[in-house]
Amino acid sequence: MRQPIVCVLGHVDHGKTSILDAIRETGVAKREHGGITQAIGASIFPRDLLDASCGSMLDRMRIKLTIPGLLFIDTPGHEAFTNLRKRGGSIADIAILVIDCTKGIEAQTIEAIEILREYKTPFIVAFNKIDALNGWLPQRGACFADSVKKQRTDVVERLDEKTYQLIGALYNYGFQAERFDRVADFTKQVAIVPVSAKTREGLQELLLFVAGLAQRFMEKTLTTSEDESGKGAILEVREERGLGKTLDVILYDGSLRQGDEIAFNTLSGPATSKVKALLEPKPLDEMRDPREKFKSVDEVRAATGVKIACEQAEDAIGGSSLFVVRTQEEAHQASEALEEELKQILFETQDKGVLIKADALGSIEAITRLFAAEKIPVKRTAIGAVSRRDVADAIAMRDKNKLVGVIFAFNVPVADDAASEAEAAHVKVFDEKIIYNLIDGYKRWRDAEVEGERREAFQNLVLPAKILIMQGCCFRVSNPCIIGIEVLEGRIRKDYPLMTEDGKPVGAIKSIQRNKESVDEAKKGDQLAISIPEPFFGRQICEKQVLLSSPSKEDVAAIEAKYAKSLSDGERELLSQIKKIKGYSVF
Numbered sequence: 396m397r398q399p400i401v402c403v404l405g406h407v408d409h410g411k412t413s414i415l416d417a418i419r420e421t422g423v424a425k426r427e428h429g430g431i432t433q434a435i436g437a438s439i440f441p442r443d444l445l446d447a448s449c450g451s452m453l454d455r456m457r458i459k460l461t462i463p464g465l466l467f468i469d470t471p472g473h474e475a476f477t478n479l480r481k482r483g484g485s486i487a488d489i490a491i492l493v494i495d496c497t498k499g500i501e502a503q504t505i506e507a508i509e510i511l512r513e514y515k516t517p518f519i520v521a522f523n524k525i526d527a528l529n530g531w532l533p534q535r536g537a538c539f540a541d542s543v544k545k546q547r548t549d550v551v552e553r554l555d556e557k558t559y560q561l562i563g564a565l566y567n568y569g570f571q572a573e574r575f576d577r578v579a580d581f582t583k584q585v586a587i588v589p590v591s592a593k594t595r596e597g598l599q600e601l602l603l604f605v606a607g608l609a610q611r612f613m614e615k616t617l618t619t620s621e622d623e624s625g626k627g628a629i630l631e632v633r634e635e636r637g638l639g640k641t642l643d644v645i646l647y648d649g650s651l652r653q654g655d656e657i658a659f660n661t662l663s664g665p666a667t668s669k670v671k672a673l674l675e676p677k678p679l680d681e682m683r684d685p686r687e688k689f690k691s692v693d694e695v696r697a698a699t700g701v702k703i704a705c706e707q708a709e710d711a712i713g714g715s716s717l718f719v720v721r722t723q724e725e726a727h728q729a730s731e732a733l734e735e736e737l738k739q740i741l742f743e744t745q746d747k748g749v750l751i752k753a754d755a756l757g758s759i760e761a762i763t764r765l766f767a768a769e770k771i772p773v774k775r776t777a778i779g780a781v782s783r784r785d786v787a788d789a790i791a792m793r794d795k796n797k798l799v800g801v802i803f804a805f806n807v808p809v810a811d812d813a814a815s816e817a818e819a820a821h822v823k824v825f826d827e828k829i830i831y832n833l834i835d836g837y838k839r840w841r842d843a844e845v846e847g848e849r850r851e852a853f854q855n856l857v858l859p860a861k862i863l864i865m866q867g868c869c870f871r872v873s874n875p876c877i878i879g880i881e882v883l884e885g886r887i888r889k890d891y892p893l894m895t896e897d898g899k900p901v902g903a904i905k906s907i908q909r910n911k912e913s914v915d916e917a918k919k920g921d922q923l924a925i926s927i928p929e930p931f932f933g934r935q936i937c938e939k940q941v942l943l944s945s946p947s948k949e950d951v952a953a954i955e956a957k958y959a960k961s962l963s964d965g966e967r968e969l970l971s972q973i974k975k976i977k978g979y980s981v982f
Contacts, residue, residue, distance in 0.1 A: 398608035405493035413592035437700035527925040539597035569855030625649035625719040640709040654819040658729040660715035665733035672704035713755025748772030754806035857946035860885035
């Protein structure tokens with residue numbers, strides 16, 4: 396029986412890595428950029444430590460653990476978990492869904508729930524941050540069953556209220572749930588375990604129920620053959636003193652031996668290489684941030700994390716699948732799978748879109764998924780530093796669409812010559828180490844560019860407008876005619892041509908005045924005076940008459956093509972009316 400793979404997922408800042416740090420007694424979360432996990436991590440929790448951590452709870456629950464331990468996978472949110480599931484089929488045997496008890500279900504929690512439901516992955520809820528409940532008395536390291544007995548009645552009631560709010564929310568997503576000590580049937584109900592990563596309360600129950608449920612209900616799934624060729628996922632390509640570039644890998648199926656032939660993806664396509672050395676992390680060490688050196692081994696079996704020294708490691712793509720190939724048939728199958736993986740994700744392009752450069756395939760996958768959700772088109776993706784070629788491509792793309800002629804650099808350097816060229820050509824490069832900042836930064840930049848472009852365009856285009864000549868407000872009959880008006884819809888500016896509701900030209904606005912002071916623009920609801928050189932009041936125009944702006948056919952086409960979303964519903968309706976009056980066809 397292999398150790399179960401436990402994937403930890405949930406909303407940003409709800410405490411995924413902090414819970415693992417509390418279990419391992421490590422400090423990975425404190426050393427991450429922005430306090431947010433940016434890469435997939437793995438750590439082994441062996442059985443002897445599992446027994447010690449569960450302590451008296453094993454005797455209380457009359458449970459004897461037989462699994463060899465747990466392999467925890469920490470993810471940077473929902474995207475990486477999805478990609479691992481795609482790549483490994485059933486890489487996660489069971490999941491821990493971390494939910495902040497002070498905040499409840501949030502955006503990425505919902506997405507995580509959808510993933511769990513789609514892939515039918517059993518999960519347990521870690522209801523984190525109970526120490527943040529008003530009035531909670533921390534019982535450091537205690538099991539929840541003992542800790543809750545030390546709390547005031549009103550605090551327990553507050554926790555129950557939060558728990559039942561969560562139960563109701565999960566029910567709306569199709570899951571029956573209950574607090575772990577009140578569950579009647581673990582095959583039908585999701586167990587909710589109140590915990591605190593900060594005070595380590597409730598961690599005994601969390602570990603016990605994850606291990607116990609995996610052991611009880613997944614015995615067939617966890618059975619593996621020692622001779623089966625291994626399958627894994629490359630987390631990262633890292634430099635290791637004395638070995639050069641190495642591969643940090645999660646082995647989720649089969650076995651891997653020193654001397655085995657392995658296949659993985661490079662930028663040039665699938666490659667094969669012979670394993671020169673295998674190094675396994677010490678128990679509890681996080682692979683992406685180890686505290687101690689790895690130990691050399693001759694063989695590893697799923698499920699585990701392992702560092703591989705091999706030829707062409709420096710060319711491997713972080714996030715690529717990895718296959719052990721011991722027969723020609725396995726080599727052929729691996730090559731087909733890797734080619735499909737590379738084709739679908741790494742080089743999937745559109746005619747017009749942004750450029751993405753990132754540190755790993757997993758990052759590319761996550762970013763493109765985020766961009767797709769935000770309807771941001773992607774022209775090209777690749778692994779590695781931003782180059783002059785990328786800048787040239789962005790310039791060419793900008794000529795087609797200004798808003799997509801940009802480059803995203805996630806966790807990769809920008810070459811000096813590329814940075815200089817980008818600055819000279821005014822190509823925007825979004826250089827970020829936190830994945831969610833890419834979206835936020837781009838949105839702010841895009842909105843500013845659109846607003847600037849809109850303001851510039853609105854200075855030059857005649858927009859739809861409707862004005863009313865107010866009763867008793869003719870201040871000069873002609874040459875120029877000066878009248879008081881109210882803007883009923885849209886906006887007017889100097890030099891706007893006006894027409895009657897049946898399309899007869901009236902003339903262009905010469906000036907706009909409010910309280911005898913000139914203004915550049917008047918908007919809906921404004922009452923002020925305008926001067927028009929051409930008409931004679933009482934003949935061509937009169938009081939209580941409605942006048943409309945008279946945009947050219949080119950202006951209307953430009954408005955509809957680029958700026959229709961910037962108009963109000965009333966302005967869009969008025970634009971349609973003006974098109975009919977002037978006989979413009981639909982563009």
